[in-house]
Every structure is written in C-alpha cells, then in structure tokens.
Amino acid sequence: MNHPQGRLPIIALKNTVIFPGLTQVVKVGRERSIHALEEAQQNGFWIVAVQQRANSESKIVEAGDVYNVGTLCRVDSVRGNAESGFHVVLRGMTRMQLGDIKLDSTNKYLAADATDLTDLSDVNDGTAQTLLESLKTMSAQILALIPTKTDQIEELIKGVEDLSFLTHLCAGHLDVPAGEKQTLLELLSVRERSLKLLTLMKEFKEALELQNEIRSKLHQKIGQSQRESILREQMKTIKDELGEGDNEAQLDKLRKKLDDAGLPPEVKEVVDQEWRRFSDMGPQSPESHMIRNYLETVAALPWSKSAPDKEIHLQEAEDILNEDHYGLDKIKKRILQQLAVLKLKKESKGTILLLVGPPGVGKTSLAQSVAKALGRKFVRASLGGIRDESDIRGHRRTYIGSMPGRIIQSLKRVQENNPVFLLDEIDKMGRGFHGDPSAALLEVLDPEQNNTFVDHYxxxxxxxxKIVFLATANSLEGIPAPLLDRMEMIELTGYTSAEKLNIARRHLLPKQIKELGLEDYKIQISDEALLRVITHYTREAGVRDLQRKITTLLRSISEKVVRNEEKGLDEVIRIELKSLEEILGAERYFPEMALGLHPPGVVTGLAWSPVGGDLLFIESTAMSGKGELMITGQLGDVMRESAQIALSLIRSHLPDLSVPIDLKKYDLHIHVPAGATPKDGPSAGVSILTSMVSLLTKRAVSPTLAMTGEVTLRGAVMPVGGIKEKVIAAHRGGMTDVILPERNRSDLKDIPAEVLAQLKIHFVSRVEELLNLVLGLELKQWEPQLLVEAAAPQLVQDAQ
Structure with a gap:
C-alpha cells in the first residue's frame, strides 16, 4: 500500500509502542491528540504514533517530550466521545524518522517531517533461518508458561516466515518495559534486533518460571476458600484494568431502567432484541458501545412519564397572561380559547398556534405563560439556521457519533412526555443537501401522525x-405552505409608545430594579425621560433594546446609591429628561415629523417595517427632457411599478387634469429620501400619484396630511397592511389627517383609542375621491382608455 511522507500529524502514546504490521487499540483523550486525529481524517486517515518519553509526565505534550522514531499508522476506526475519551484502532505500517517536530500552524497538534526507515537486511539466508527458528522456539516456551495464552497467537507465530515481521510480532506481544520496545523499534538491523529480542525474551522466560514456581508453592499453602478469594480479587483487578470493573452492576442497573421505563409492546420487542445482541457481544466489540448508548437513550426517555393533569382555570390563566404581558388583548383572548378547548377535550390534540411578530414583542414569554397556566414544563427548541432533516428526525445509528433529533433530545432532558413545546424561529430554517427540516416538522405537527413519530436514531x-406545540416566527415568508397549513397564525404587532411606557412602568423597571438589588432604595424616573428613551434612543417594535437602556439608567443609579450610603445620605435619586444625554449619550433616532411647508410635488406617505411604522416623504420634480421617468431612493421593484402605474394614469387622463405642460418634452423625477434605506411595497401608490399630480397642477398638499394605499390602472384604491403601525406613526409625527383605503376601515378597531381621538381618518376607494380630497380637483371617474384598430369592429362593439 502506498503511504505518505512529509509533514504528518503526531499522536503521542504513553508506555506504548506500535510495531509495523501490528494493529493495536489505544485510548485517546488529550486535546492535542484529538486534534491530530481530526487532521488525520482530512489526509486519508494517516498518522504517526510515537511514544512519549518516560521522564515526561506533562498532560500537554511538547516537541521534546517524544522520541524521534515512530510508526506510520492507518486509523481503522474511532469510537467514543471527547468527554470519556476515544478508543482508536491503529494499524502500524512502517517505522518513520521524525524531524522538525513542532506545533502546526493552528497550534492545535504536533506535526513532524516523516521519512521512511528501511530495514537493513544484514543476514544471509542461513543465518535468517536460524534466528527465525530461535525466535519461534523461545516464543513457544514462553507461551507454555502463560496459562491465559490463546491458540491464535501460537499458530500465528508458527506460520510466520519473514524474520523482520516476526521480530515485530514478538516485540509487540512481549511484556517488557516500553523503553526496551522503543529500542527494538529504532534498531534497523534485522540481525541486531533479533539478537536483542532473544535476550529480552530469555529474561522474560526466566521471570515467568520464577513466578510460576512461587505461585505453585503458594497454592499448596493456602486453603480453597482463600484461593477463591484471591481469584476473585485477581479477576476484579483484571476487569478494572480493562475498564470493566463495575460493568456488570451498571448493566444490571440499565436493565432495571429499561424494565421500569413503561415501554410500549412494539418498542419493548425491539429493545429486548438489541439487549440480546448486546449481551452476546464482548465489551471490545465495535458495535457494543453503539448498542449500549442506544439502550441508555431509550431508558432515559419519558415513555410513560407525564406531568400531572392540572385543572385549567381560565380566570387564573388570564391573570397569568395579564401579569406577564401588557396589552395584546386579541392574542390573550385566542390563547384562552385554546386553553378552554384543552379543558373540554382533556387531550392536547388541536390547533397549533403560530405566533408571528417582530423581535421583542413577547412571543416566547407568551408560550412560557401558557406552560405556567397548564402547570407543565416548558421546552424551547431554536430552529434558526438548521438545514438538515436529521436535526429534527435524528441520525441513523450506522453513523459514528449519531444521536436523536432535537424533539427527542428535548423530551429526554425535560423527562416528561407532555410539556409545552415551543418551536422557536420556525421561519429561519434552511434547506440543505441533507434534506428539508420543514418536511420533517410536517409529521411532528400533524395530530393524525405524531402519535407514531419515528426518530431515525x-x-x-x-x-x-400529548405535547402542546407552539411556534414563533418573525414573518411568514420563510415558512413553506404545507407547514404553514398545519398551524393557525396569530399576529403580534409592535407596541405603541404609550404601550411601551406602560410596559416599562409595570414590568421592565420592577424587574431590573430587583435584578440590580435596588428594591430598598428611593428611585424615580420621570415619564418624560422614559418616553424620550423610547422615541429617541430605541427604534424597535418590541422592548428588548428598551430593557437594555433601562438597565443602563439603573446601573448609573447604583453608583449614586453606593456613594450616598458611604456618605450616610438617604435621598431620592431621580432621573429627569436632562440627565439622559449624560447617561445614554447623544440621541440616536429622530422620528420623522411633519414639515412646516409642502411645495407642490411633496407628499407625506406612511410606511411599515418590522420595527413599526414611519413617515415617508415622496418628492417629485420635472425638467426638460424626452418624457422619461427617473426613480431614486433605493426603491424596490414593486414601488417602482407603483410609480409607472401612477404615470400611466396621468398620461391617459391629461385633459381631465388640465396639465399645462407636454409630458413628452419633460422628464419626471421621483425621489424618496433616506436613500440608504431600502424601500418596497405597493402601499406608496396613492402617495406617488398625489405627488406627481400635485407637481403637474402646481397645487400643494397639506403638510399635516398623510396617506397610504395601492392604486391600479383602473383608478381603484386597494387595501394595504400595517394600518395600525402606520396610523400610530402619523400620530407620532404630528399629522392631523390620514387617508386610508375604504377596505381598510375594519382595521381601525386595532388602533388605540387615544390615537384615533387626535386624528381625522378619511377613507377613499377611487383616485378621483383622493385627488378631490387632497387637491380639490373635480374629476369624473377614470376608466382605462381602449386603443382600437379599425380592423376590429367587433371589439369596439364588445367594449361599448
């Protein structure tokens, strides 16, 4: 077999020498040795095994701690794990001279320049045959003195005809100090190696004869009971050396666990079959370790362990939800309905709720509140970033290091088969070449199938x-349709500034005051200061960043509290609006506000993003040109199409608008400020149309008027999403009037009453209503113009 030379990884062995042609199992647990094995897997499973010097007891092996001659080995198999150590089967190939031993470029393992060391054939055929027979004779004499000998080794030695290999075979099995074995490995002369080996074997034979003589005399003096006691102690010592000391007791304990696990009949049948296979195998069998891990996993699962059924009280559940969350009335009501169904049906089968919303709005904490109301344990499995079906279904046992999937592992950890199980960030799953994890979830979330879920492991x-499944996502875009069909979506929108202020007062401040040990001190933070933190130091739909800012404020108070205590002062510590810049630094965000004056061509639109709503200014201008349309502001394809639709509407109805210019001789330029921020969506259609008509008719739009809605080529104003966030943004930005599509009228019920009380809401269904309301233009209803050729009279008749 061809083997590599050059720079190779090194594994250092304590009191062990591997000779060419022999296979040996070694235990590997040191970090550098493990990294060397990992490197070997990358270069064809080649590694150099070299003995650690006897005077080196360091756990971290350095270059000077190993000999300069080792054996190139092939890694045949690896079993175990990093925690308990790996059992590695190494097959010796040839001795190697090692030079320039040092850490690799990553400083993770030792490597060396390895070159072949070839045997010196310094014996003729006659001498070689004499040495061969002498070694065989001496081996037979030694084996005759060993009561635990195996016939296989005796037959193997008899059949060897190569002197060099016989020296390796005898040296590998000879029980002599490792230093002597290293000397034999370094001897290249076959003659010298044979003679040295014969000397060592003779000394070993004499020691064995002496031991046998002493043992024989000792046995004659002790009674039968003492002899049995000694044998048991010897057996115990041998098992301890082999790592099997407490093996039988551990196996009895494992068998009892399996018997007490409450396994279903079909599972018990498989487990009994695996147990019989395991019992018939020796502990050194490669498959024994895998079967034992499997049986231990089965025994540790909660096959029949359930949390005791707690009587569901809806009022108690409602109190828990209200205690942990402010607002979210619709979501709480839907959760209470789900709990009512669970109480009536007495089983967990039912609708799986998918909580969709931006980060920090309380999706995970809602799931925790459900577990609290049901009196069950809470399990969270984060699915963000997983791309392998095996993460859900587990790995098949044919693979080294295989394990169950996340569902089974979570149940093993929680030790109950009916927890509240949250599948977090279900929209962040990917799809890789190992399969689609969302496909595996289809069985998990299907009430008709998940009672027989089969994990590959x-x-x-x-x-x-029996599990109550819940899921969370930031958006629906990354969720496949079949998986989405398994769940009922509940949308959590962002909080208003007033809601965040209440959350800060009721939840965040008390929680952080307790965590920082400030409960016994007089602390005051004004509403003005908190509101400024909400609007000018954070920009999010949820309250995570707000919590971090509140923690920063309270940490600054902690310093003042300690200083006051040292001075013996007991005074109220206040944080006012003027203190914020000193503690939190300069303001980071500036909400868009109504401009003082709008020239023709400028309109205030409304936009939605995952962190809430905002004002969006649309600007238009005209210049001499060829009738082209320019669009800037980093707009997406849908928004660009809205601009094209608006221009087409205007061009097809120029006479109605009384536009004083020829659009064929002018270019129109539409710009949306904040050019570094990508923008897209159809909801700016009414704003773009109004901006262009305002410019062309030279009529200005009120600076306190905002609008949102999609337009079509027929002149219809279509509904859009995010109405709650957009109207709140208009209120925050100082708007007095808001124009919405007629079909969004029903969305007003989601908007806080204090916001609606300060705004005048207008609804439109056609662009004629829009332009009349905003610019005072009296227009007849626009209809698409038909361009009809004379050759198609039937089309004219049909159109009429």
Whole structure:
C-alpha cells in the first residue's frame, strides 16, 4: 500500500509502542491528540504514533517530550466521545524518522517531517533461518508458561516466515518495559534486533518460571476458600484494568431502567432484541458501545412519564397572561380559547398556534405563560439556521457519533412526555443537501401522525400527541405552505409608545430594579425621560433594546446609591429628561415629523417595517427632457411599478387634469429620501400619484396630511397592511389627517383609542375621491382608455 511522507500529524502514546504490521487499540483523550486525529481524517486517515518519553509526565505534550522514531499508522476506526475519551484502532505500517517536530500552524497538534526507515537486511539466508527458528522456539516456551495464552497467537507465530515481521510480532506481544520496545523499534538491523529480542525474551522466560514456581508453592499453602478469594480479587483487578470493573452492576442497573421505563409492546420487542445482541457481544466489540448508548437513550426517555393533569382555570390563566404581558388583548383572548378547548377535550390534540411578530414583542414569554397556566414544563427548541432533516428526525445509528433529533433530545432532558413545546424561529430554517427540516416538522405537527413519530436514531415510534406545540416566527415568508397549513397564525404587532411606557412602568423597571438589588432604595424616573428613551434612543417594535437602556439608567443609579450610603445620605435619586444625554449619550433616532411647508410635488406617505411604522416623504420634480421617468431612493421593484402605474394614469387622463405642460418634452423625477434605506411595497401608490399630480397642477398638499394605499390602472384604491403601525406613526409625527383605503376601515378597531381621538381618518376607494380630497380637483371617474384598430369592429362593439 502506498503511504505518505512529509509533514504528518503526531499522536503521542504513553508506555506504548506500535510495531509495523501490528494493529493495536489505544485510548485517546488529550486535546492535542484529538486534534491530530481530526487532521488525520482530512489526509486519508494517516498518522504517526510515537511514544512519549518516560521522564515526561506533562498532560500537554511538547516537541521534546517524544522520541524521534515512530510508526506510520492507518486509523481503522474511532469510537467514543471527547468527554470519556476515544478508543482508536491503529494499524502500524512502517517505522518513520521524525524531524522538525513542532506545533502546526493552528497550534492545535504536533506535526513532524516523516521519512521512511528501511530495514537493513544484514543476514544471509542461513543465518535468517536460524534466528527465525530461535525466535519461534523461545516464543513457544514462553507461551507454555502463560496459562491465559490463546491458540491464535501460537499458530500465528508458527506460520510466520519473514524474520523482520516476526521480530515485530514478538516485540509487540512481549511484556517488557516500553523503553526496551522503543529500542527494538529504532534498531534497523534485522540481525541486531533479533539478537536483542532473544535476550529480552530469555529474561522474560526466566521471570515467568520464577513466578510460576512461587505461585505453585503458594497454592499448596493456602486453603480453597482463600484461593477463591484471591481469584476473585485477581479477576476484579483484571476487569478494572480493562475498564470493566463495575460493568456488570451498571448493566444490571440499565436493565432495571429499561424494565421500569413503561415501554410500549412494539418498542419493548425491539429493545429486548438489541439487549440480546448486546449481551452476546464482548465489551471490545465495535458495535457494543453503539448498542449500549442506544439502550441508555431509550431508558432515559419519558415513555410513560407525564406531568400531572392540572385543572385549567381560565380566570387564573388570564391573570397569568395579564401579569406577564401588557396589552395584546386579541392574542390573550385566542390563547384562552385554546386553553378552554384543552379543558373540554382533556387531550392536547388541536390547533397549533403560530405566533408571528417582530423581535421583542413577547412571543416566547407568551408560550412560557401558557406552560405556567397548564402547570407543565416548558421546552424551547431554536430552529434558526438548521438545514438538515436529521436535526429534527435524528441520525441513523450506522453513523459514528449519531444521536436523536432535537424533539427527542428535548423530551429526554425535560423527562416528561407532555410539556409545552415551543418551536422557536420556525421561519429561519434552511434547506440543505441533507434534506428539508420543514418536511420533517410536517409529521411532528400533524395530530393524525405524531402519535407514531419515528426518530431515525430510535427507529421505533414515540408518541408526541400529548405535547402542546407552539411556534414563533418573525414573518411568514420563510415558512413553506404545507407547514404553514398545519398551524393557525396569530399576529403580534409592535407596541405603541404609550404601550411601551406602560410596559416599562409595570414590568421592565420592577424587574431590573430587583435584578440590580435596588428594591430598598428611593428611585424615580420621570415619564418624560422614559418616553424620550423610547422615541429617541430605541427604534424597535418590541422592548428588548428598551430593557437594555433601562438597565443602563439603573446601573448609573447604583453608583449614586453606593456613594450616598458611604456618605450616610438617604435621598431620592431621580432621573429627569436632562440627565439622559449624560447617561445614554447623544440621541440616536429622530422620528420623522411633519414639515412646516409642502411645495407642490411633496407628499407625506406612511410606511411599515418590522420595527413599526414611519413617515415617508415622496418628492417629485420635472425638467426638460424626452418624457422619461427617473426613480431614486433605493426603491424596490414593486414601488417602482407603483410609480409607472401612477404615470400611466396621468398620461391617459391629461385633459381631465388640465396639465399645462407636454409630458413628452419633460422628464419626471421621483425621489424618496433616506436613500440608504431600502424601500418596497405597493402601499406608496396613492402617495406617488398625489405627488406627481400635485407637481403637474402646481397645487400643494397639506403638510399635516398623510396617506397610504395601492392604486391600479383602473383608478381603484386597494387595501394595504400595517394600518395600525402606520396610523400610530402619523400620530407620532404630528399629522392631523390620514387617508386610508375604504377596505381598510375594519382595521381601525386595532388602533388605540387615544390615537384615533387626535386624528381625522378619511377613507377613499377611487383616485378621483383622493385627488378631490387632497387637491380639490373635480374629476369624473377614470376608466382605462381602449386603443382600437379599425380592423376590429367587433371589439369596439364588445367594449361599448
């Protein structure tokens, strides 16, 4: 077999020498050795095994701690884990001279320049045959003195005809100090190696004869009971050396766990079969470790362990939800309905709720409140970034290091088969070449199938039907349609500034005051200061960043509290509006506000983003040109199409608008400020149309008027999303009037009453109503113009 030379990874062995042609199992646990094995896997499983010097007891092996001659080995198999150590099967190939031993470029393992060391054939055929027979004779004499000998080794030695290999074979099995074995490895002369080996074997034979003589005399003096006691102690010592000391007791304990696990009949049948296979195998069998891990995993699962059924009280559940969350009335009501169904049906099968909303609005904490109301344990599995079906279903046991999927592992950890299970960030799953994890979730979330869910590692059905599943996502875009069909979506929108202020007062401040140990001190933070933190130091739909800012404020108070205590002062510590810049630094965000004056061509639109609503200014201007349309402001394709639709509407109805210019001789330029921020969506259609008509008719739009809605080529104003966030942004920005599509009228019920009380809402269904309301233009209803050729009279008749 061809083997590599050059720069190779090194594994240092304590008191162990591997000879060419022999296979040996070694235990590897040191970090550098593990990294060397990982490197070997990348270069064809080649590694150099070299003995650590006897005077080196360091756990971290350096270049000077190993000999300069080792054995190139092939890694045949690796079993175990980093925690308990790996059992590695190494097959010696050839001795190697090692030079320039040092850490690799990553400083993770030792490597060396390895070159072949070839045997010196310094014996003729006659001498070689004499040495061969002498070694065989001496081996037979030694084996005759060993009561635990195996016939296989005796037959193997008899059949060897190569002197060099016989020296390796005898040296590898000879029980002599590792330093002597290293000397034999470094001897290139076959003659010298044979003679040295014969000397060592003779000394070993004499020691064995002496031991046998002493043992024989000792046995004659002790009674039978003492002899049995000694044998037991010897057996115990041998098992301890082999790592099997407490093995039988551990196996009895494992068998009892399996018997007490409450396994279903079909699972018990498979487990009994695996147990029989495991019992028939020796502990050194490669498959023994895998089967034992499997049986331990099965025994640790909650096959019949459930949390005791707690009587569901809706009022208590409602109190828990109100205690942990402010607002979210619609979401709380839907959760209470789900709990009512659970109480009536007495089982967990039912609708799986998907909580969709921006980060920090309380999706995960709502799931925790459900677990609290049900009296069950809470399990969270984050699915963000997983791209392998095996993360859900587990890995098949044929692979080294295989394990169950996240569902089974979570149940093993929680030790109950009916927890509240949150599938977090379900929209962040990817799809890789190892399969689609969302496809595996289809079975998990299907009430008709999940009572027989089969994890690839277990390969037996496990009942998931008692679990109350919930899921969270930031948006629906990344969720496949079949998976989305398994769940009922509940949308959580962002909080208003007033809601955030209440959350800060009721939840965030008390929580952080307790965590920082400030409960016994007089602390005051004004509403003006909190509101300024909300509007000018954070920009988010939820309250995570707000919590961090409040923590920063309270940390500054902690310093003042300690200083006051040292001075013996007991005074109220206040944080006012003027203190914020000193503690939090300069303001980071400036909400868009109504401009003082709008020239013709400038309109205030409304936009939605995952962190809430905002004002969006649309600007238009005209210049001499060829009738082209320019669009800037980093707009997406949908928004660009809205501008094209608006221009087409204007061009097809120029006479109605009394536009004083010829659009064929002018270019129109539409710009949306904040050019560094990408923008897209159809909801700016009415704003773009109004901006262009305002410019062309030279009529200005009120600076306190904002609008949103999609327009079509027929002149209809279509509904859009994010109405609550957009109207709140208009209120925050100082608007007095807001124009919405007629079909969004029903969305007003989601808007806080204090916001609606300060705004005048107008609804439009056609662009004629829009332009009349905003610019005072009296227009007849626009209809698409038909361009009809004379050759198609039937089309004219049909159109009429």
């Amino acid at each position: 277990l390969d037996v059905p496990f009942d998931l039907s």
